[in-house]
Amino acid sequence: MGEAIWLGILFPSRRKPFLSIFLLLYSLLLFCVHGSSSPLNDSSIPFHLYHSSDSLLREIETLVGRHPDKFHIETMRGSNRGYLAEIVVVTYNHSQRQINKPKIRILLSFGQHGRELITTEVALQLLHIFVGERSVPYLDSQSIENILDNFIIKVVPMENLNGRKLVEAGDSCDRRNGRGVDLNRNWSVDWGKKEKDYDPYEEYPGSGPFSEPEAQIMRKLAVSFNPHIWVSVHSGMEALFMPYDHKNTIPAGLAGHIMKSILENLNLRHFQRKCLVGSGGGSVGYLAHGTTTDYMYDIAKVPMAFTFEIYGDASASQKDCFRMFNPIDKTTFQTVIDKWCTAFITLFEEGIKRLGGAQLSGSDKTTYLWDHLSVVDNDSKNKVRNRDVFELAVQELRNYFRLFFLSTVLLMFMFCSRISKNKFKDMNLTLNGA
Numbered sequence: 447m448g449e450a451i452w453l454g455i456l457f458p459s460r461r462k463p464f465l466s467i468f469l470l471l472y473s474l475l476l477f478c479v480h481g482s483s484s485p486l487n488d489s490s491i492p493f494h495l496y497h498s499s500d501s502l503l504r505e506i507e508t509l510v511g512r513h514p515d516k517f518h519i520e521t522m523r524g525s526n527r528g529y530l531a532e533i534v535v536v537t538y539n540h541s542q543r544q545i546n547k548p549k550i551r552i553l554l555s556f557g558q559h560g561r562e563l564i565t566t567e568v569a570l571q572l573l574h575i576f577v578g579e580r581s582v583p584y585l586d587s588q589s590i591e592n593i594l595d596n597f598i599i600k601v602v603p604m605e606n607l608n609g610r611k612l613v614e615a616g617d618s619c620d621r622r623n624g625r626g627v628d629l630n631r632n633w634s635v636d637w638g639k640k641e642k643d644y645d646p647y648e649e650y651p652g653s654g655p656f657s658e659p660e661a662q663i664m665r666k667l668a669v670s671f672n673p674h675i676w677v678s679v680h681s682g683m684e685a686l687f688m689p690y691d692h693k694n695t696i697p698a699g700l701a702g703h704i705m706k707s708i709l710e711n712l713n714l715r716h717f718q719r720k721c722l723v724g725s726g727g728g729s730v731g732y733l734a735h736g737t738t739t740d741y742m743y744d745i746a747k748v749p750m751a752f753t754f755e756i757y758g759d760a761s762a763s764q765k766d767c768f769r770m771f772n773p774i775d776k777t778t779f780q781t782v783i784d785k786w787c788t789a790f791i792t793l794f795e796e797g798i799k800r801l802g803g804a805q806l807s808g809s810d811k812t813t814y815l816w817d818h819l820s821v822v823d824n825d826s827k828n829k830v831r832n833r834d835v836f837e838l839a840v841q842e843l844r845n846y847f848r849l850f851f852l853s854t855v856l857l858m859f860m861f862c863s864r865i866s867k868n869k870f871k872d873m874n875l876t877l878n879g880a
């Protein structure tokens with residue numbers, strides 16, 4: 447589509463001056479909206495350490511094929527105005543060892559930002575660990591299997607495949623999706639609000655909440671799966687975040703307290719308290735609006751919603767973008783993966799402890815803490831769907847209004863130029879007549 451626009455501008459058709467002017471203005475608008483301040487970039491991907499997106503997804507497919515009793519794989523697709531996206535989702539559920547109680551549902555997403563390759567490597571290793579093909583320090587495979595029996599886990603190993611392809615094609619500093627939108631700003635909680643330090647290149651939130659098919663797919667997945675624990679995995683620093691990202695506070699009440707204590711425990715056990723812990727908005731130094739984790743907690747009512755930042759090199763040069771977000775030596779690469787995979791297993795154990803069932807005294811009934819933290823019944827789900835339909839309608843209206851405004855400006859421009867042309871003609875006639 448981009449090529450067609452430029453061809454239209456460079457070789458305007460005489461029959462369609464309106465179209466050429468429209469294309470020119472549209473391109474200028476796109477340029478203004480997206481900005482031109484792309485970060486410096488002179489680093490390339492060390493493919494001796496990292497998988498390409500194709501090879502990583504192929505390896506996952508093969509792994510799933512080896513364990514059909516534990517894994518299921520599906521590809522979810524979406525599109526918006528000619529832009530297509532697809533997301534691979536792997537479900538772990540040990541069907542042959544059903545335990546006689548409801549399972550805790552976990553949704554994990556990696557690679558929402560294209561340049562954060564290390565996160566997708568953690569996803570791959572974690573999937574290997576789930577089926578005993580890789581090990582975790584201090585835990586044998588039987589113990590891990592016993593822990594995992596309590597869960598259904600959905601893993602999105604690469605949320606932003608189109609953005610990742612751009613990174614692999616040489617734009618190693620790009621965090622956005624395939625058409626320049628930051629997927630972690632495209633959700634509806636406090637969408638579109640811009641801070642003073644807003645960077646239009648890095649943080650463009652899209653034309654409206656859920657304008658991007660990747661965000662639409664993830665929302666659909668979250669609403670249908672209804673997870674108890676959500677983790678969005680990023681890199682750029684070492685941190686264990688919880689809501690909120692759009693304000694400098696954590697959720698009040700029991701849920702906030704439990705989330706904070708889980709994160710502090712993880713920090714103590716695996717990271718020697720080096721990670722920042724707390725609300726994203728309160729700890730990272732800036733507020734972020736329209737983030738996935740805020741939606742998961744506030745709207746999708748996921749009782750435990752987290753954002754993990756698993757690696758960052760603050761000493762890396764601004765020119766070496768890859769290095770800022772990903773380890774480049776083998777030892778650090780493997781250490782980061784091992785450390786975070788182990789932390790995930792601890793998170794699962796904490797999930798059983800904090801969310802698992804407890805027998806009420808004097809009663810046969812087992813009660814589950816998540817029932818008290820989040821009541822996501824059909825009524826709530828319908829409310830979420832209705833709200834989403836409303837948001838989409840508002841977004842469409844906004845788009846039509848923009849188009850209407852642009853057309854009006856163009857028509858006025860054409861009208862004015864025609865009037866001045868006629869005036870000029872009349873003046874010439876008068877002069878010639880004199």
Ligand SMILES: [Zn+2]
Pocket residue numbers: 558559562680681682
């Ligand atoms: Zn990120």
